[in-house]
Amino acid sequence: MKTLRSFVSVPLALLLCFPVSAYADDVSNLAGLLDEPVVSTASRTAETAGLAPATTSVITAEDLRRHGIGSLDEAINFLALGMIAEPSYGTPEIGTRGVLLSGDYGNHVLLLVDGHAVNEPWDGTAYYDRSAAVPMDLVDHIEVILGPGSVLYGSSAMLGVINVITKRAKDYPGLHLVADGGYPASGRAAGGYGTEFELMGRQGELTAGVLLFLGLCTRAGALIAIWMNLNYLMMKGWLNNDAFNDRTWIVCHVVVFLTGAGLVAGLDGALSRFLPSWLTGAERGRQPAPAPGPEPAPEPAPSH
Amino acid sequence: MAGDRMFLVVLALVLAVPGTVRAGDVAVPIGLQAELLFAVAGHDRNLSARSGGVVRTLILTKGTDDSARCAAQFKAAAVARSAVAGLPHSVEVASFTTASALAQVCHARRIAIVYLTPGFTGAEVAAIGQALEGGNVLTVSASSTMVTRGAVLGFDLVSGRAKLLVDPIQAAKQRVAFGADVLGLMTVPR
DSSP states (O other): OHHHHHHHHHHHHHHHHHHHHHHHHHHHHHHHHHTSBEEOSSSSSOEETTTSSSOEEEEEHHHHHHTTOOSHHHHHHHHOSSEEEEOOSSSOEEEETTBOOTTSTTTTEEEEETTEEOSOTTTOOOOTTTGGGSOGGGEEEEEEEESOOHHHHOTTOSSEEEEEEEOOGGGSOEEEEEEEEETTTEEEEEEEEEEEEEETTEEEEEEEEEEEEEEEEEHHHHHHHHHHOTTSOEEOOOOOBTTBOTTEEEEEEEEEEEEEESHHHHHHHHHTTTSOHHHHOOOTTOOOOOOOOOOOOOOOOOOO | OHHHHHHHHHHHHHHHHHHHHHHHHSSOOHHHHHHHHHHHHTTBTTHHHHHTTSEEEEEEEOSSHHHHHHHHHHHHHHHTOOEETTEEEEEEEEEOOOHHHHHHHHHHHTOOEEEEOTTOOHHHHHHHHHHTTTSOOEEEESSGGGGGTTOSEEEEEETTEEEEEEOHHHHHHTTOOBOHHHHTTEEOOO
16 A cells, blocks of 8 residues: 555655746746846947856845945945945045045046946036936946946946946835934935926926935134035034034035936927928828838849 | 926927936846746746747847847847747748738747837737637737837836746736746736
8 A cells, every 4th residue: 555655745846846847947947037237338339248258246126225324435434345335525535445645535436326427527526415417316236346447438437337326216206205314413315206208209207306414513624615615505503502612513415407308309300390300300291101021032142 | 378388498499408318228238028928928828838849939020229239138138048948949020011910920930929029009918918819829029108008017126136028818808827836926016
């Protein structure tokens, strides 16, 4: 009886197991494809990280939120991949392990926002403490390439390239308000809005964010900050507390970020209808395309 | 009144310039789209019934640069797949004329998969989805926004990872049936 049971149960178990395991492998293959990082910094086009010609480290919005990262320099130090950001009087200085050129204001590392360089054109300074003028809540992910990238990006990319990719409106729908900080040292408040719309038959989107940094410092520190950041709002503190005296100031940085997509495409399509063809280059009276069908057979190669 | 219009035009241009450039950068690579599509198509329970022994993929194009570029890249990736779910695979390219003509071609040639390149408007994709209702074909859009308009499947990029979007209602109308384990890897857009 025991032999008979084994005789039946073993083939039955094998029969049940094989198709299930094969199917699970296929799903895991699909899950592996979905988990493959897609980067766009290494060659200026979207590609899977495995095919990219440079090693790219990625920190996602979920990482930023989960670990309470409030600025770009914190994110770079969080990655701990050899690129470091050190605090300074002005903007944090950035370098790589063994190469931190003090006083270069980060002009040996190229900072991109959605692929556009934001280093100042005069001296190449990039502002990492204000998150490259992008509220961190609008950041979709940050790509960091350690190593020279000047062949592709020109000057400022000697030590590395940092690309901040912002969220699309569909991933940031509605109104968002965020406030965090540590008493009494600093505070941060942010608001953002994202929406999608259709303009003249074209898809469009709009994302906007406002970020407010608050930080306490001495009057001397505030004066240095004024000198360094004339384009940022600064106001004197009004808090009535023993910890705050007349020499304590509140430094306030306001960052506004706006982006829209599809508006130019929609306007271009709409305006081109009213413009003469010699100006737009469009073909008037284009013949309708032929119905779908098989591709024509290739012509035979000429014989010699 | 004229001042208001001028203000709106200037505002639109100011807002649109960075975003328009960015919109082209953020997309799922075409090669990865092809890999994902054929991996997912293998999990469609009706694929073998609809294909009739050969899985035929139709790449539908519009007369734009983006569409042509995408079609060329997708075709290069698709023809490399000689088999899908164990069945022979063939690839065709055609220009879009009307949704009804597309439905007739799909029915006559037993097209199993229709890949919509960028450039289709929401109204065109909605017409395609309506024309293919009751048919037996999987429509896939390179653009994520077209999934809510009438395409069954689409691709999106969030936090540097590709995502599969699916419209289960449209999938049922076009007799596309994925298993629960595959649907668990997909996202249903709002």
